[in-house]
Amino acid sequence: ELKVEQNPLFLSMQEGKNYTIYCNYSTTSDRLYWYRQDPGKSLESLFVLLSNGAVKQEGRLMASLDTKARLSTLHITAAVHDLSATYFCAVDTSYNNNDMRFGAGTRLTVKP
Amino acid sequence: DTGVSQNPRHKITKRGQNVTFRCDPISEHNRLYWYRQTLGQGPEFLTYFQNEAQLEKSRLLSDRFSAERPKGSFSTLEIQRTEQGDSAMYLCASSLTPPTNSPLHFGNGTRLTVT
Numbered sequence A: 001e002l003k004v005e006q007n008p009l010f011l012s013m014q015e016g017k018n019y020t021i022y023c024n025y026s027t028t029s030d031r032l033y034w035y036r037q038d039p040g041k042s043l044e045s046l047f048v049l050l051s052n053g054a055v056k057q058e059g060r061l062m063a064s065l066d067t068k069a070r071l072s073t074l075h076i077t078a079a080v081h082d083l084s085a086t087y088f089c090a091v092d093t094s095y096n097n098n099d100m101r102f103g104a105g106t107r108l109t110v111k112p
Numbered sequence B: 001d002t003g004v005s006q007n008p009r010h011k012i013t014k015r016g017q018n019v020t021f022r023c024d025p026i027s028e029h030n031r032l033y034w035y036r037q038t039l040g041q042g043p044e045f046l047t048y049f050q051n052e053a054q055l056e057k058s059r060l061l062s063d064r065f066s067a068e069r070p071k072g073s074f075s076t077l078e079i080q081r082t083e084q085g086d087s088a089m090y091l092c093a094s095s096l097t098p099p100t101n102s103p104l105h106f107g108n109g110t111r112l113t114v115t
Helices: none
Strands: A004-007 A010-014 A019-025 A032-037 A043-049 A055-058 A061-066 A071-076 A085-092 A100-102 A106-111 B005-007 B010-013 B019-024 B031-037 B044-050 B053-057 B065-068 B075-079 B088-095 B110-114
Touching: A004 A085, A010 A019, A019 A032, A019 A085, A032 A071, A043 A055, A043 A061, A043 A071, A071 A085, A100 B044, B005 B088, B010 B019, B019 B088, B019 B110, B031 B075, B044 B065, B075 B088
Parallel strands: A010 A106, B010 B110
Antiparallel strands: A004 A019, A019 A071, A032 A043, A032 A085, A055 A061, A061 A071, A085 A100, A085 A106, B005 B019, B019 B075, B031 B044, B031 B088, B044 B053, B065 B075, B088 B110
16 A cells, blocks of 8 residues: 655744755655645645656745655755645556545744 | 635534535546545545546545535535544545646535534
8 A cells, every 4th residue: 555654744943944854655656746735724736746856946945756766855945934834745646547645744833 | 717616614513414515626627536634634535536437436435425426527525424533624626637747626625523
């Protein structure tokens, strides 16, 4: 059974600092997604990573994918309070079924 | 395009009652998914539709759960004889038909509380 593991599960950062969230998965896949969820809200798509070595950047967030290591990272640069949210990675297990499995999420708090 | 719409936003019901939720996907999306999310967890896959056909159901989806998408547009998720363990956020999402670079587009969810 596919397992998607994120770490850390909780992250408290100071504004201006850098940090990386890790997402490991247990089966072959080259389609990985990152989502953001604010409290009480639904999930918002951040990045779609479709091949080994893919790197996407948006503002202070950068995501990468290493399909050989079955690892994706979400790097946060110079964190600001507005980035406080829960971040989920999700792995697409099949080209046909598009059955997406989610990690447990990383709850990020950025403190002034 | 107003995105994925779910109704109701909140539902409180007594144990043993039946509940039904509705999801209206993005109009051009053929795929429709139902997920369940409990506090502190990521969404768990329940089932998905390609147009009106239900193509996969998770083993999490007990016999008390049924989903339909009769005309390939909106979908309903019904839970019969609700139990306290059914309390969760039920999320609907839609997407274009794979292969696609498109992520899932989620609605705001229906929060179910079973008392």
